[in-house]
Amino acid sequence: MERLRRTLREAPVIDRGEYQYFVHPVTDCYPQVEAELLREIATGIAERIDLSGVDKLLTAEAMGIHHATALTLETEIPFLCARKRSYGFEDEVAVHQTTAYAEDELSLNGVEPGDRLLIVDDVVSSGGTLRALCDAAEEADGEPVGAVAVIRRAGGEDVDLPVEVTSLVEVDVVDGSVVIVGP
Numbered sequence: 033m034e035r036l037r038r039t040l041r042e043a044p045v046i047d048r049g050e051y052q053y054f055v056h057p058v059t060d061c062y063p064q065v066e067a068e069l070l071r072e073i074a075t076g077i078a079e080r081i082d083l084s085g086v087d088k089l090l091t092a093e094a095m096g097i098h099h100a101t102a103l104t105l106e107t108e109i110p111f112l113c114a115r116k117r118s119y120g121f122e123d124e125v126a127v128h129q130t131t132a133y134a135e136d137e138l139s140l141n142g143v144e145p146g147d148r149l150l151i152v153d154d155v156v157s158s159g160g161t162l163r164a165l166c167d168a169a170e171e172a173d174g175e176p177v178g179a180v181a182v183i184r185r186a187g188g189e190d191v192d193l194p195v196e197v198t199s200l201v202e203v204d205v206v207d208g209s210v211v212i213v214g215p
Contacts, residue, residue, distance in 0.1 A: 033200055035072050037212055040183070040201065045208045052205040058182050059095055059154045074102035076200045077152075077180050086150045086177060088112055090169060092129060092138055092161050095154040099182055103152060111152070114138040114165060127168040129161050138164070143172035151195070156181035159193055166194050186213050 036058070043056040057065040058073070077099075089111035091100040100111040114127050118139040127138035143149070151165045156179075166176045176195050184199035202214030 033072065033076055033215075035069050036076075036182070036201055039069065040203055040210050040212060043210045045205055045210065052208065054203070054205060054210045056183075056210075058099075061095070061098070065098060070098060070102040071106075073099060073182050073200065074106040077103055077182075077198075078106050080198055080200070081150065081178060081180055083107055083109060083150065085148050087147045088143075088149055088174075089152050090114070090140075090143075090149045090165055090174075090176075091152045092127075092165060096152050099154060100152045109150075112140070112142045112149075114140040114168060123172065125168045125172045127164045129164040138168075140165075140168045140172060143169060143174040145173035147174040148177045149174050151176055151179040153179065153181045155183040155185060156197055156199065157185040159197075162193055162195075162197060170194075184214070 043054045045052050045054050055062055086109055089100045089103060089109055092114045093116050097113055104111050116138060121141050125140040127140055129136045129138055149169050151162055153161055162179050169176045179195050179197045181199045184202040186202055186204035204211050204213050
């Protein structure tokens with residue numbers, strides 16, 4: 033995870049109200065997302081998580097899409113995406129997402145009853161996105177079996193989650209800089 037760690041340490045930090053938000057290719061697609069970073073992340077996830085019982089990956093629009101895509105290419109496990117628009121399909125599940133700095137309405141389609149789902153996200157801070165995706169998966173009669181976030185924000189994740197969350201690196205923002213604090 034050297035490339036991920038290095039680029040995180042170099043990431044600019046901006047204020048979003050009282051929340052210090054780091055801007056990084058993993059979380060914002062800025063600066064550019066490079067193939068080697070995505071490969072490192074997909075390989076890291078595949079090495080840390082037992083994917084043998086996973087039927088589909090599940091992510092939220094927009095920042096989980098490139099990670100789910102890379103992991104699909106690495107593992108051949110297809111992915112679904114909770115989208116920011118409703119298609120009105122009969123089995124569609126509404127998802128209300130509340131994060132540390134925003135709220136959104138998402139729509140989930142394509143979960144088949146009994147699907148074992150690994151939830152993939154860019155960063156976990158409050159756990160709000162993961163909670164919303166777990167709830168939606170269960171409402172669609174799927175089974176969330178775990179979650180992976182590329183980055184875990186230290187001091188976050190205060191939402192009770194029904195799955196174990198694995199992350200590749202843990203960071204904090206101290207005095208306007210990203211600091212690596214865990215794996």
